[in-house]
Amino acid sequence: MGKYIFSRLINMIPTLFIVAIIVFLITRMIPGDPASVMLGPQASREDVEALTEALGLNEPIHIQFLQYIGNLLQGDFGVSLSYNQPITDLIINRFPNTVVLAVSALIIAFMIGVPAGIISASKQNSLIDYSITTISLIGVSMPIFWLGVMLVLYFSVNLGWFPATGMGSMDDGFISYLKHLILPSITLATIPTATFARITRSSMLEVITQDYIKTARSKGISEFIVISKHAFKNAFNPLLTVLGLQISSLLGGAVLTETIFSWPGMGLLIMDAIEKRDFVVVQSTVLFIALIFVMVNLVVDILYKVVNPKISYSTNKGGTK
Known part of the structure; x- marks a missing residue:
């Protein structure tokens, strides 16, 4: 296990390096001159050129990249051009807000999606099964930006039940904070909920046809115990993998949700930037x-080994054997 973790940590380096290259090149292709945007339309050409030189944007692109990588190796993420403060401070302030939103969405998705998948598998080919499958398909296909706008329009504008934007503050009370959290959490949880339902149903259908499940039923064990204790326990491994992927997707995919609801997290920070x-x-x-x-994926792989000790990691191949 130790060798596997060390190998994965080493493999993270080229992955992050490739990401750094891609992001660096893409940001340089964004239309518009950063110096002109910062100084405004009334700025003179001389002022724009001076700021461009101060930012190092007049250097060849390979020199800019080497300086960027050098700063990263020293743990320096740089200073924001628009906020005029270290980016590390911005991340420290914004990332917890994204975590709160992502965890809330994940809890909603898990609490609804997993039971729905279990019920769907238990009632295979029934009206309940078809209904859950159809709803899951709609949920996976649902455009997040459209759903968020519709929730704001109905529950905030028409009914006035929840705030339309903002995060709220615990200083205003937990109920106020929770009201700000509900709509963006539901919006962000839609796709993971449908995904959990579909994966749980698929895994459960594979398990409940096994001989040991038939044996448990023949012993007169209640269906609830058979499903919850025997079947779901063995169907959980594929779900654990999907859980890790959904955590990563929620952290990175909160951009649209945070923009719609003006949630002060990493997604809104990226859009503003x-x-x-x-x-x-x-x-x-x-x-x-x-x-x-990549860190979340590593933790999920370790948990997969803990849940299923029969898995043997190969440090040479980076997989299982």
Whole structure:
């Protein structure tokens, strides 16, 4: 296990390096001159050229990249051009907000999607099964930006039950904070809920046809015990893998949700940086999210070994044998 973890950590380096290259090149292709955007339309040509030189944007692109990588190796993510503060501070302030939103969405998705998948598998080929399968398909296909707007229009504008935007503060009370959290959490949880339902149903259908499940039923064990204790326990391994992928997707995919609801997290920070041509923030935050993504995948692989000790990791192949 130790050798496997060390191997995975080493393999993270080229992955993150490739991400750094791609993000660096993409940010340089964003239309608009960062110096012109920062100074405004009334700035003189001399001022724009001076700021461009101060930012190092007049250097050849390979020199800019080497400087960027050198700063990263020293743990320096740079200073935001628009916020005028270290990007590390921005990440520290914004990332917990994204985690709160992502965890809330994940809890909703798991609590609804997994039981729905279990019920669907238990009632295979019934009206309940067809209904859950259809709803899951709709959920996976649902455009997040459209759903978020519809929820705001109905529950915030028409009914006035929940705030339309913002995060709220615990200083205003937990209920106020929770009201701000509900709509964005439901919006972000839609696709993971449908995914959990479909994967759970598929895994359960493979398990409940096994001989040991038939044996348990023949012994007169209640169907609830058979499903919850015997079947779901063995169907959980594929779900664990999907759980890890969904955590990573929620952290990285909160951009649209945070933009719709003005949730002050990493997603909104990235969108604001793109609009302001703050390429330093864009490349650093995307690289940080990529780091979180690979770390979450590593933790899931370790948990997979803990849940299923029969798995034997091969450090040479990076997989199982």
